[in-house]
Amino acid sequence: MNLIEVDSRKILDACGVRVHKAHLVTSADEVDCLAREIADTVVIKAEIGLGSRGKHGGVKICKPEDAYAAAKVLFSSSVREIKVKRCLVAKAVDIVEEFYFSISIDRTAKLPVIMVSRAGGVEIEETAKTNPEKLLRLQISPSTGLTEQDVFKVYEFLMLPDELKGEFIKFVRSLYDGFWKYHATLIEINPLAIDETGHLIAVDAKVVLDDYAAPETVSQFSVEDSRDQLEIEASGKGLSFVELDGDVACIVNGAGLAMATVDSISQLGMKPANLLDVGGSSSPMKMKNAIDILTRQNHNLKAIFVNIFGGITRCDDVAIGLIEATKSLKIPLVVRLSGTASDVAKEMLAGVDINCFSDMRDGLLRLQELCR
Amino acid sequence: MSIFIGKDSRVIIQGITGRDGSFHSKRMHDYGTNVVGGVSPGKGGQAVSGLPVFDTVVESIKKTNADTSVIFVPGRCAASAIDEAIEAGIKNIIVITEGVPIHETVKLVEKSQMLGSRIIGPNTPGLISPGKVLAGIIPPQIVKPGRIGVVSRSGTLTYQVISELTAVGLGVSTAVGAGGDPIIGTSLIDVAHAFERDDETDAIVMVGEIGGNDEQHVANAYKKTICKPIISFIAGVFAPPQKRMGHAGAIISGNGMTAINKIDALEDAGIKVARLVWDIPELLKKEID
Numbered sequence: 001m002n003l004i005e006v007d008s009r010k011i012l013d014a015c016g017v018r019v020h021k022a023h024l025v026t027s028a029d030e031v032d033c034l035a036r037e038i039a040d041t042v043v044i045k046a047e048i049g050l051g052s053r054g055k056h057g058g059v060k061i062c063k064p065e066d067a068y069a070a071a072k073v074l075f076s077s078s079v080r081e082i083k084v085k086r087c088l089v090a091k092a093v094d095i096v097e098e099f100y101f102s103i104s105i106d107r108t109a110k111l112p113v114i115m116v117s118r119a120g121g122v123e124i125e126e127t128a129k130t131n132p133e134k135l136l137r138l139q140i141s142p143s144t145g146l147t148e149q150d151v152f153k154v155y156e157f158l159m160l161p162d163e164l165k166g167e168f169i170k171f172v173r174s175l176y177d178g179f180w181k182y183h184a185t186l187i188e189i190n191p192l193a194i195d196e197t198g199h200l201i202a203v204d205a206k207v208v209l210d211d212y213a214a215p216e217t218v219s220q221f222s223v224e225d226s227r228d229q230l231e232i233e234a235s236g237k238g239l240s241f242v243e244l245d246g247d248v249a250c251i252v253n254g255a256g257l258a259m260a261t262v263d264s265i266s267q268l269g270m271k272p273a274n275l276l277d278v279g280g281s282s283s284p285m286k287m288k289n290a291i292d293i294l295t296r297q298n299h300n301l302k303a304i305f306v307n308i309f310g311g312i313t314r315c316d317d318v319a320i321g322l323i324e325a326t327k328s329l330k331i332p333l334v335v336r337l338s339g340t341a342s343d344v345a346k347e348m349l350a351g352v353d354i355n356c357f358s359d360m361r362d363g364l365l366r367l368q369e370l371c372r
Numbered sequence: 373m374s375i376f377i378g379k380d381s382r383v384i385i386q387g388i389t390g391r392d393g394s395f396h397s398k399r400m401h402d403y404g405t406n407v408v409g410g411v412s413p414g415k416g417g418q419a420v421s422g423l424p425v426f427d428t429v430v431e432s433i434k435k436t437n438a439d440t441s442v443i444f445v446p447g448r449c450a451a452s453a454i455d456e457a458i459e460a461g462i463k464n465i466i467v468i469t470e471g472v473p474i475h476e477t478v479k480l481v482e483k484s485q486m487l488g489s490r491i492i493g494p495n496t497p498g499l500i501s502p503g504k505v506l507a508g509i510i511p512p513q514i515v516k517p518g519r520i521g522v523v524s525r526s527g528t529l530t531y532q533v534i535s536e537l538t539a540v541g542l543g544v545s546t547a548v549g550a551g552g553d554p555i556i557g558t559s560l561i562d563v564a565h566a567f568e569r570d571d572e573t574d575a576i577v578m579v580g581e582i583g584g585n586d587e588q589h590v591a592n593a594y595k596k597t598i599c600k601p602i603i604s605f606i607a608g609v610f611a612p613p614q615k616r617m618g619h620a621g622a623i624i625s626g627n628g629m630t631a632i633n634k635i636d637a638l639e640d641a642g643i644k645v646a647r648l649v650w651d652i653p654e655l656l657k658k659e660i661d
Binding site: 002050105107108110111112141142143180183185208210211212213240242244252253254255256257258259260262263264266267272275277280309310311312338339340360361 | 392479482486509511527528532552586589
């Protein structure tokens with residue numbers, strides 16, 4: 001789960017890291033008010049739950065008297081295709097030096113990895129590509145834990161002043177402990193700065209939590225779910241739903257098959273409207289909920305394709321749900337069922353005139369015909 | 373031969389008394405897998421479909437000589453079940469459970485490597501060597517014996533691919549679900565290397581998806597440490613970045629590659645990539661004829 005910046009800052013704060021103060025606002029008037037109070041250079045950042053905002057025009061740095069106009073522009077625009085509804089306002093930090101710092105999990109090594117660079121404020125993917133020697137990647141063994149040598153290596157690489165050694169060691173340890181404690185899969189501070197007081201300060205924060213373990217942390221910090229409303233509602237009903245911008249919907253069991261179905265719809269010249277995975281052991285209710293969400297999400301759907309390969313999922317359960325859910329459905333439905341209990345299911349569907357295929361390709365070709 | 377486990381593997385089911393555990397232990401047993409018992413703390417002494425239930429993994433090993441475990445224990449309790457299996461010395465630990473916290477998996481994978489166990493999964497449908505052994509939930513009736521090794525990061529998409537092979541008369545040596553989580557015990561490359569060493573496998577079908585760089589590692593090893601032909605399919609071409617596509621591991625983030633990046637890397641290495649699932653058999657036939 002990607003946390004928005006305000007919530008990411010809460011986590012850093014709880015880790016005991018010094019975080020630069022910022023205010024969350026929802027209007028240009030509030031920005032104006034705060035800017036006058038700050039009476040110094042102001043930074044206004046669009047709070048959209050995604051990174052690389054600077055590159056996409058989502059960050060404004062201005063004098064206090066220009067803040068209102070700048071905020072007006074931000075609030076009436078979209079950044080990375082997300083409409084700006086909230087902004088963070090802060091006094092510009094007097095940065096003496098800036099760095100990149102993160103802890104994440106290396107999927108190849110299957111270990112936590114600390115990454116640091118003296119090139120702060122720049123996207124790390126960029127640094128990794130253009131100047132890999134400016135990036136230190138240090139894998140940590142969970143059983144050994146963070147050793148003194150580990151911390152020293154990071155300190156050396158960043159060439160921090162001697163007087164910050166103690167402070168930096170404490171900083172790294174706190175974040176490493178917090179990484180485990182709060183089930184983070186990413187803690188990123190970019191930039192981590194030395195400000196005019198000569199101390200370390202996190203100017204920005206990005207935290208991603210492990211979905212499997214997030215609930216504890218989420219309730220502890222009352223953080224906000226950054227997904228959109230329908231996604232959250234779907235996940236509450238045991239469905240994985242991602243909205244796309246087409247007009248042909250699908251309902252599939254299993255994430256891999258769901259992705260392959262969306263890909264095929266697209267490859268065959270149609271426009272997928274969503275990805276929807278009903279998961280394993282689907283009950284009739286799940287099918288009903290899925291169709292309900294799809295029809296509410298998009299009123300211009302051309303058709304719905306149901307693609308079920310029964311394993312744990314029983315096709316007869318699917319059929320019961322479909323028969324119930326499609327009574328009031330106004331758009332064409334193409335169903336593909338194979339695997340567990342598919343024969344019974346097909347008979348049930350034939351009784352109510354729902355066309356049913358055994359082969360995924362045949363189903364998709366029929367869908368293509370209907371959408372032409 | 374089959375990879376990782378075989379006809380002689382002595383299999384226990386952790387979580388045998390649960391709904392899925394009891395259903396699938398019977399199915400594995402009926403298929404001919406050497407299921408020797410199950411573990412369910414506090415329920416030792418009972419029996420499920422005639423299989424003895426033990427309180428602990430250690431006890432089950434003492435009584436049955438088990439060397440393989442299939443874990444159905446749900447959610448948060450799965451981590452301690454995996455840990456118990458590693459500590460008891462189980463060699464192959466197949467974790468069907470979805471929802472093991474990623475940090476737990478990281479710790480357990482490291483521990484398993486240090487103590488000499490192999491974890492397959494979490495969030496895997498398991499594996500099947502047709503006619504020999506079924507360890508997991510793959511529907512056995514769709515798989516016919518043959519000489520194609522299948523490795524995949526998903527469940528139902530694996531079944532789909534296997535069905536496409538079966539439909540044209542191509543059988544499978546072993547099919548392995550590596551798991552849909554971001555951190556898994558056995559990666560695609562590990563399975564591909566096992567197929568390379570397996571004298572019953574002639575060619576490999578690798579079903580990948582967005583998230584991580586696992587497929588790229590296979591591309592890098594192709595024609596170097598893996599010489600058997602590989603045909604691939606990558607799901608998630610149309611997945612938007614930063615969105616989790618069902619699997620916890622299926623997300624394009626940070627330095628993670630898109631499906632197109634992966635397809636390019638595989639094709640640059642000389643591996644043919646099917647754009648539609650049903651194109652896999654044809655590409656495969658061209659490689660093996």
